[in-house]
Amino acid sequence: MHTDPDILALLALGEPAGSDDDRAHIASCPGCTSTLAAFTGAAAAGRSTASVPALVAPHERVWNQIAAAVGADATPEVSSAERRERGRGVRGRSVRGRSVRGRSVRGRSVRGRRLPVRWLALAAAVVLAAAAGGVTTSFLLRPTDAPGGAPSVTVLARAALTALPDWPGATGDAVVESNGADTSMVISVNAATDRPDAYREVWLLSADLTKLVSLGLLSGDSGTFAIPTDIDMSQYSIVDVSSEPLDGNPAHSSNSIVRGSFDS
Structure with missing residues (x-):
């Protein structure tokens, strides 16, 4: 129920x-x-x-x-x-x-x-x-190589995600892909279980950590997230996964689980 x-x-x-x-x-x-x-x-x-x-x-x-x-x-x-x-x-x-x-x-x-x-x-x-x-x-709108075929995907960037101090042992990775029509990020995280009153959220951060964009909630250990077309990946070069309390506040909690920078 x-x-x-x-x-x-x-x-x-x-x-x-x-x-x-x-x-x-x-x-x-x-x-x-x-x-x-x-x-x-x-x-x-x-x-x-x-x-x-x-x-x-x-x-x-x-x-x-x-x-x-x-x-x-x-x-x-x-x-x-x-x-x-x-x-x-x-x-x-x-x-x-x-x-x-x-x-x-x-x-x-x-x-x-x-x-x-x-x-x-x-x-x-x-x-x-x-x-x-x-x-x-x-x-x-996704293009395909042939009728009924799978979309052609190009890997644009990768990031190895490492643990933040409060989450020792956590690891993860993120891959940015494009199929010619849109761009998405595939992310996976291996970390200790969150508290029952918390959920995980995926973010893109600027290199100086003063700007951020939420890509959505991570359900389970992995997920795929659409990257908005108006986001310049050269300006948002860091991916971050945070643990967010169920408090109704949409801002970043400062409790990051893993974080990493994209290669080019």
């Missing part, structure tokens, strides 16, 4: 929700871990503070599809204050880039205003739908 979505949403918002059993289940359940990650991403987007273009109201069918997916009313409840705010630009930080220029990876982001649990679920549904669409598109 999966963890109640309300508990997952509250954890994503940084609330001390759920029991020890709930947190242990989340850590061992890929489905609940994925849902928590989507909620956390939606919460981070809601806390954003850097400039983005003015938002455009989505078509009614978008709300209908999201509502059908989460079993909610498709008509948003808008307060008079929210109506006054519509049409203004939204200032927010890029969740994908998570630029922390001038501050080391050790700094954690400051929590912002909380989002209503219901709309956090709706936003997370958008995140999951977008991710699924991206995976489908990537699969459909």
Whole structure:
């Protein structure tokens, strides 16, 4: 039985929700871990503070599809204050880039205003739908050597991952590959088991450790992660795998398990 979505949403918002059993289940359940990650991403987007273009109201069918997916009313409840705010630009930080220029990876982001649990679920549904669409598109556009053949893959870089002080004996490796249409990183980690209330996250870091990009959650000992097209690998030359607590904070925990630099 999966963890109640309300508990997952509250954890994503940084609330001390759920029991020890709930947190242990989340850590061992890929489905609940994925849902928590989507909620956390939606919460981070809601806390954003850097400039983005003015938002455009989505078509009614978008709300209908999201509502059908989460079993909610498709008509948003808008307060008079929210109506006054519509049409203004939204200032927010890029969740994908998570630029922390001038501050080391050790700094954690400051929590912002909380989002209503219901709309956090709706936003997370958008995140999951977008991710699924991206995976489908990537699969459909991959070139093949021949009809029914496997994609031709070129290895672009490799990194040997070594243990950080708090994780003696941990090892790993990462390989960056391209099939001509997209670029991905295949990573494997051999390390002691995390605490039941923690999960692993994969990052790309700048050489001076002042900028970082999250590629996603590592479920198990290995995984494949898409590298966004706007990421310059010469600027993000370090791969890092961290142990992250289930506290709803999307910033790096400073608890790195393994880390290594890509060759060229």
